[in-house]
Amino acid sequence: MINQIGAYSLYICLFVSVYLILKSYISSKNFDKKIDQTFFATLSVQLFMTILSFFTLVFAFVFSDFSNITVFNNSHTLKPLFYKISGTWGNHEGSLLLWLLVLTFFLFIFFVTSKKMNVRYRILTILFQEIIILGFLLFILFTSNPFLNIFPIPNEGLGLNPILQDPALAIHPPLLYVGYVGTSIIFSASLAALITKTVDNVWASHIKNWILISWIFLSVGILLGSIWAYYELGWGGFWFWDPVENVSLMPWFCLTALLHSIIVLKNRNVFHSWTVILSITTFSLSMSGTFLVRSGILNSIHTFANDPSRGVFILTFLLFLVLLAVFIFFFNQKNFPDTYQRSFLVSRETSILINNWFMMFFLSVVLVGTAYPIFLEVINDAKISVGPPFYHKLIVPFLIPFLFFMALGPNIKWIKNKIKKLNTSQIIFLILSFVISFFIVLNTNTNYLFSTLLFTFSFYLFFNVINSFQKKNSNLSQKVSHLGFSIFMLSILFNGILSKENSANMKVGDEINFLNKKLIFENVKVESDSNFKKLVGEFKLNDNGKIIHFKPEIRVYSQPETITSEADISSTLFSDNFLVFSLIKNDGFFNVRYQHKPLMIWIWISVLLMSLGGVFSFFKLNEK
Amino acid sequence: MYGKKVKIRAFFIILVFTSAILITFLVINSLKENVVFFKSPTDINNLNQIESKKIRVGGMVKKNSIEIENKNLKFVITDFKNEIIVTFSGAVPNLFEEGKGVVAEGYLEDRKYLKAEKILAKHDENYMPPEVKEAMQGN
Numbered sequence: 001m002i003n004q005i006g007a008y009s010l011y012i013c014l015f016v017s018v019y020l021i022l023k024s025y026i027s028s029k030n031f032d033k034k035i036d037q038t039f040f041a042t043l044s045v046q047l048f049m050t051i052l053s054f055f056t057l058v059f060a061f062v063f064s065d066f067s068n069i070t071v072f073n074n075s076h077t078l079k080p081l082f083y084k085i086s087g088t089w090g091n092h093e094g095s096l097l098l099w100l101l102v103l104t105f106f107l108f109i110f111f112v113t114s115k116k117m118n119v120r121y122r123i124l125t126i127l128f129q130e131i132i133i134l135g136f137l138l139f140i141l142f143t144s145n146p147f148l149n150i151f152p153i154p155n156e157g158l159g160l161n162p163i164l165q166d167p168a169l170a171i172h173p174p175l176l177y178v179g180y181v182g183t184s185i186i187f188s189a190s191l192a193a194l195i196t197k198t199v200d201n202v203w204a205s206h207i208k209n210w211i212l213i214s215w216i217f218l219s220v221g222i223l224l225g226s227i228w229a230y231y232e233l234g235w236g237g238f239w240f241w242d243p244v245e246n247v248s249l250m251p252w253f254c255l256t257a258l259l260h261s262i263i264v265l266k267n268r269n270v271f272h273s274w275t276v277i278l279s280i281t282t283f284s285l286s287m288s289g290t291f292l293v294r295s296g297i298l299n300s301i302h303t304f305a306n307d308p309s310r311g312v313f314i315l316t317f318l319l320f321l322v323l324l325a326v327f328i329f330f331f332n333q334k335n336f337p338d339t340y341q342r343s344f345l346v347s348r349e350t351s352i353l354i355n356n357w358f359m360m361f362f363l364s365v366v367l368v369g370t371a372y373p374i375f376l377e378v379i380n381d382a383k384i385s386v387g388p389p390f391y392h393k394l395i396v397p398f399l400i401p402f403l404f405f406m407a408l409g410p411n412i413k414w415i416k417n418k419i420k421k422l423n424t425s426q427i428i429f430l431i432l433s434f435v436i437s438f439f440i441v442l443n444t445n446t447n448y449l450f451s452t453l454l455f456t457f458s459f460y461l462f463f464n465v466i467n468s469f470q471k472k473n474s475n476l477s478q479k480v481s482h483l484g485f486s487i488f489m490l491s492i493l494f495n496g497i498l499s500k501e502n503s504a505n506m507k508v509g510d511e512i513n514f515l516n517k518k519l520i521f522e523n524v525k526v527e528s529d530s531n532f533k534k535l536v537g538e539f540k541l542n543d544n545g546k547i548i549h550f551k552p553e554i555r556v557y558s559q560p561e562t563i564t565s566e567a568d569i570s571s572t573l574f575s576d577n578f579l580v581f582s583l584i585k586n587d588g589f590f591n592v593r594y595q596h597k598p599l600m601i602w603i604w605i606s607v608l609l610m611s612l613g614g615v616f617s618f619f620k621l622n623e624k
Numbered sequence: 625m626y627g628k629k630v631k632i633r634a635f636f637i638i639l640v641f642t643s644a645i646l647i648t649f650l651v652i653n654s655l656k657e658n659v660v661f662f663k664s665p666t667d668i669n670n671l672n673q674i675e676s677k678k679i680r681v682g683g684m685v686k687k688n689s690i691e692i693e694n695k696n697l698k699f700v701i702t703d704f705k706n707e708i709i710v711t712f713s714g715a716v717p718n719l720f721e722e723g724k725g726v727v728a729e730g731y732l733e734d735r736k737y738l739k740a741e742k743i744l745a746k747h748d749e750n751y752m753p754p755e756v757k758e759a760m761q762g763n
Contacts, residue, residue, distance in 0.1 A: 022648075233717075361647060372659075383662035385680060390658035394650060503715040505692050512694075519649050565718045582718050591713035600688040 001534040003068050005446050006056030007147040010137065013104070016046040017025055017134045024127040028120055035119050039126065043108050046133075054088075054097055057146050061088045067153045070094060070146045078531045086170030087160045092310075093146035095173055100136050101291070102181040103129070110185050110210070110259035117206060124192035125185070131324075135317045143310050153340035162532065162557035165562050168228040171588040172221055176248060179218025180286040183251060185210050186258070188277045191325060194332040199276060204266035210616060211262055214282075215255045216614040222248050223607045224512045230600075231567050240605055246370040247289040254282040257359035258353045259614075262511045268349055268414060269609040272336040273329075275357070280325045287318045292370075351409030358402045365394045383418075396450065403489065407464040410478060425467065433459035444497050455493055463484040481613025488606035491599040503593040505584070518542040519594060532557040537581050537590065539568075576600035660729065665706040674732050681708055681738055682727040690722055701728060701738075712740040 020042055027036060057070070061084050066072045073083055074091040088094045107129045114122050140146070164170075189207050194201045225248070226238045239245060258278040264271045291314040369386040376382050408426075437455030441448065465483045502514040506521045513519075523538040532555045539550040553566040567580035578595040662680045663691075681701055683716075689700035697712045716729045720726060720743055730740035 357643070364647065365651060368655070374657060384659045385662065386655070387658060387660055390654055393654050393658065503713070505694055505697065510694075563718050580715070582716060582720070584692060584697070584716060584720065585690050585722060587692065591697075591716045 002056055002060060003147045003149055006053045009053040010141055013046055013049045014137045016042055016139055017130050020130045021127060024123045028123045036223045043111055047104050047108045050101050054101045057094055057097060058085060065150055066157055069148045069150045072150055072154055072157050074160050075157040080530060083160060083165045088161055089173050090164050093144045096140050096144055099148050099179055099181060101178055103133050103184060104605050106181060118196055118198055121192050121198055123525060124195055125188045128188035128191050139313050146357050155574050162562045166228060166232055168224045172224040174222030179214050179221050182210055182214030183283040183286045191280035191328050194276060194328055197335045199268045199272045201266050202342060204262050208262050208266060208464050211259050212614050212618045215259050218252050218255060219607060219611045227604060231569055241391045243370050243506050244293055246366045247292050250366055251282050251285040253359045253363040254278060254285055257356040258282055260355050264352050266347050273333050276329060291315055348412050348414045351405060351412050354405045362395055387552050400457050401487055403461045407461040408501050416496045429460055429463040458489040458493060477613045477617035480616060481610045484606045484609030488604055491602035491606060494599045495597055501595040505589045506592050507588045516544055537577055548577055552579050552581050554583055557593040636667055637646060664703045665701055665708045666703055669706045669735055674734060676729060680729045681728050685722050685724060685726050687722050708738055710738045710740050712743055716743045
């Protein structure tokens, strides 16, 4: 019965969506100065219906209503309440409903907060956003309806993949989705602004907030996924260049580029076409991200769904949207003002353009690495994978000039900057960075030119950002974000050259010695939890007199039957000590992996700092 | 002769083209070196010559084939047609088990022997690498 409510509200949404598309199309042709109040009413109805439908599904999950196929497939009565709720979006159908919810919610917020903008622009944004909403509604209702019934009603559900039963992963999808879906508003608004010929600085400061929201949520969403992979998958790294990770990183690069170019548009009223192209690309990448993850094309640890018809639908829809966007772009881009007369080579604009180019380069590398295996498989059936060396080789060397420009860029003025005599403080920073880096690399026996240069320019950026905090003219959000990035680079580099690991197969009572450390496997106990049993290992690490105890777990879930390892990590500000163990076969041997990861926690903190910069900018803390 | 606008535009276009060519070259070059091919034990058996490049071998861990010592792990990957012996020292994932799907990445010593650097298994207990599924359906 409750299933019906959910399904019917979706049909009402569909109806409203079609109505709004027609209505906004007609009113965009002959509009008044005042916007029609029916827009507000219909948008509210649509939002209400989506919320209703979404909460119907949450409700079905919470009360384990197994007459619903989605609930039956993805939940279990013994699951803790928190994971019953998060199970709502832990599956294909529910996650799409969440997409839809965010789509309609954002459109509503956009409508309410854009009152100062041109009426026709608002109506056209509704039109494009409703086209996207309609596409998703059709997709949900006809290929992935979350409200299908099953009869006879089963007594018990199949359970959620236990590896997803984790606090970080429970909130990772909603955050990521807010980031992804936020780009839809940017897309719709760019098209609307193109048609109404209002791609200018007023529009830029209006749309900047949406870019910021998407960027902040996407950053934090990726961060959570990365933290989860670090402790749950037991690999002990934070980024594996797995296709599904890449798919979230690509819109991030694009959004970061957009975030910078929109500032130029806002302040200098140049880069019109470029900003619009970026807006369209960002959304296309977010959509194809969903397509790749949901179609099961990617051979990845994340492969959740395997349904070709879903993939084909999303791909067709995406293609339609992209063609529509390109069409609109080419018919309207001639209206942009000519800006060549106002551009100078040494200016803040140029430095941001350089940032954008680097972002596009990183994006292309990741895109090729992710898409090439799919491409090759289609062409000649060869199965390949592109591993981390590919990305490292192409991205790492380019980080050196990137960091250099990033350090200099914010010091350059808008419009035109005279190149004065070489700035002494810059030279001091550079020399200081080089000396520090040289000694770091020297002491760690990684006699490698790249390391020294990378360290040098990371420190150079770091000093420059620190120095900029005492200047009054530059803005706080930029400083905080750039500080975050410089700390991010430094902690990755330190982490990279100073990480140590050792793995061995051990029995209870075994003792191994490595790198002046002694690891003792003291005991293993069996314990029970609400919906799993666990083996708890007790390890003692003697690190030159410093003793650390580890209690990693092997969890055995019964529904569905799955084994997961929970690493035990002891974190300090300086380093993480990471220990994970797993059972190979039942002969007493455990596979034990110990890792020492310096400055690990700073990788997480620095990404939070970057996002915090975005938050500052959103609340306009730097415009005082 | 030409205005500033034309000059800037020409300069810009040249810059874009050279960087595009440079990037394409770099990317293709790097792809050639860093691509890891996936093979089944049967594919390896049919190889004309053993390459020194890193490869991935996928299949099922043969029943009763895992041997554990303190540092090393030895097991057999099978596609039920051909087999390959794998040695490995390092950490294995949770779902590494006899009778389950596995992918080993490393270097071939000969047609029957792989020195693995990394063992991959997947999230899902029902998971079988698509390549393995295909290889097994083919048999």
